[in-house]
Amino acid sequence: MKYLSEYRDAQLVRAVMDEISRTIHQPWVIMEICGGQTHSIMKYGLEQLLPADVELVHGPGCPVCVTSLEMIDKALAIASLPNVIFTSYGDMLRVPGSSGDLFSVRATGGDVRVVYSSLDAIKIAQENPDKQVVFFAIGFETTAPANAMSVIQAHNLGLENFSLLVSHVRVPPAMHAILGSPSSRVQGFLAAGHVCSVMGFWEYPSIAEKYNVPITITGFEPLDIAQGILLTIRQLENGSHAVENAYARVVTFDGNRPAQKTIRQVFEDCAQAWRGIGMIPLSGWRLKDEFSNYDATNRFQVQSIKPSESQLCIAGQILQGLKKPVNCPAYATQCTPEHPLGATMVSSEGACAAYYRYGRSQ
Amino acid sequence: MCLAVPGKIVEIYETNGLLMGKIDFGGVTREVCLSYVPEAKVGDYTIIHVGFALNLIDEQEAMETLALLDEISKQDIEE
Ligand code: SF4
Numbered sequence A: 001m002k003y004l005s006e007y008r009d010a011q012l013v014r015a016v017m018d019e020i021s022r023t024i025h026q027p028w029v030i031m032e033i034c035g036g037q038t039h040s041i042m043k044y045g046l047e048q049l050l051p052a053d054v055e056l057v058h059g060p061g062c063p064v065c066v067t068s069l070e071m072i073d074k075a076l077a078i079a080s081l082p083n084v085i086f087t088s089y090g091d092m093l094r095v096p097g098s099s100g101d102l103f104s105v106r107a108t109g110g111d112v113r114v115v116y117s118s119l120d121a122i123k124i125a126q127e128n129p130d131k132q133v134v135f136f137a138i139g140f141e142t143t144a145p146a147n148a149m150s151v152i153q154a155h156n157l158g159l160e161n162f163s164l165l166v167s168h169v170r171v172p173p174a175m176h177a178i179l180g181s182p183s184s185r186v187q188g189f190l191a192a193g194h195v196c197s198v199m200g201f202w203e204y205p206s207i208a209e210k211y212n213v214p215i216t217i218t219g220f221e222p223l224d225i226a227q228g229i230l231l232t233i234r235q236l237e238n239g240s241h242a243v244e245n246a247y248a249r250v251v252t253f254d255g256n257r258p259a260q261k262t263i264r265q266v267f268e269d270c271a272q273a274w275r276g277i278g279m280i281p282l283s284g285w286r287l288k289d290e291f292s293n294y295d296a297t298n299r300f301q302v303q304s305i306k307p308s309e310s311q312l313c314i315a316g317q318i319l320q321g322l323k324k325p326v327n328c329p330a331y332a333t334q335c336t337p338e339h340p341l342g343a344t345m346v347s348s349e350g351a352c353a354a355y356y357r358y359g360r361s362q
Numbered sequence B: 001m002c003l004a005v006p007g008k009i010v011e012i013y014e015t016n017g018l019l020m021g022k023i024d025f026g027g028v029t030r031e032v033c034l035s036y037v038p039e040a041k042v043g044d045y046t047i048i049h050v051g052f053a054l055n056l057i058d059e060q061e062a063m064e065t066l067a068l069l070d071e072i073s074k075q076d077i078e079e
Helices: A010-023 A035-043 A069-079 A090-094 A102-107 A118-127 A144-157 A171-180 A193-199 A205-211 A222-238 A257-266 A289-294 A296-300 A315-319 A351-357 B059-078
Strands: A028-034 A054-061 A084-088 A111-114 A132-139 A162-169 A188-192 A215-218 A243-245 A267-274 A278-287 B006-015 B018-025 B028-033 B045-049 B052-056
Touching (some): A010 A222, A010 B059, A028 A035, A028 A171, A028 A193, A028 A222, A035 A188, A035 A222, A054 A171, A069 A102, A069 A132, A069 A162, A084 A090, A084 A102, A084 A118, A090 A102, A090 A111, A102 A111, A118 A132, A118 A144, A132 A144, A144 A162, A144 A289, A144 B052, A162 A267, A162 A289, A162 A296, A171 A205, A188 A222, A193 A215, A193 B045, A193 B052, A215 A222, A222 B059, A257 A267, A278 A289, A315 A351, B028 B052
Parallel strands (some): A028 A188, A084 A111, A084 A132, A132 A162, A188 A215
Antiparallel strands (some): A162 A278, A267 A278, B006 B045, B018 B028, B045 B052
């Protein structure tokens, strides 16, 4: 497939890795913010190809992992109601709430359906006028344009039986939270290419400047990641902290302006709770007042749910780059993909799942 | 969810006021919304997230990156 095979060329990847070895003279800690990149790193064994002086830590860029427990519990409560069709991206079905997951709701008779896109949920609402159709609108800046468009569509079609359970998260405030923490070890960032495909990277120079960290916009194929690491190491060795774009075939400085405009039309910034991490100011998007009739939390009155998290799970520390999955006492023993204790073991982009799937025990 | 592979646009049309299209992912075809890439043409390559095309792949940039990295690999062999 065009634009895939070239970027998986093993010989080129190895050559870039060799260049990294020649460039590096001291140890550096780099965070890949995006769970999709974590997954590629594990899948292609890139960590083994890197010189020992490069330590990669995994960031909070997995939307399934960081959706707050409270939100999952709200989803479970709404999905259990009669007369509701609850729609969601497939990854969310096995994420454990305080008690049970969406699968268990389905097993006990709830109408929970997996959709590929928010527009599929709109179609279901059109076909089921006697039911309330709720879409679980989670995700980073990559899913926000789709979810915003579903609200505009529902509005244009006059759909009264459609609503969103919104739990959006944004990357730049999370980068501030990680770098601003006294315990942070992160010296350079691989920024999430697909988030930047929507938002561009005009928000990043001020972050690089403020914390003295180089930031490289990075794609997802092995060659993209190798190149992202090389550019970051070059900067670290030179003592510079600029923003560089190693994913220019997809990402521009401005990003996708029509998508940003639609997001701004529907959503506004809000404080957001991140699972395992806690509240981060201005790190979320909620529906604007004029679209509040599409807000499922209003429609179903689930504002006052009190969640209770597993005491064993250390996912919050993993998502901030402080620990690795193998440091968790429950990893691969009490916690496996079949019996997950935390969301990072469930999601296909979760760090614990990536380690488990590719057999990493150290 | 944020991970997406490139696909080729094979058809463009409109449904309910939205610009839609068919995308070929190496043999598997899917319907996606093209409203955020109004400049898209049949034959363009695009990256899709949750049923929406969010950008077209810039062929020239793709080639330039590969040429640059190829140069590193040639240095590597010469050394
Ligand atoms: S292994 Fe399981 S319990 Fe441990 S941090 Fe990962 S998800 Fe949580």
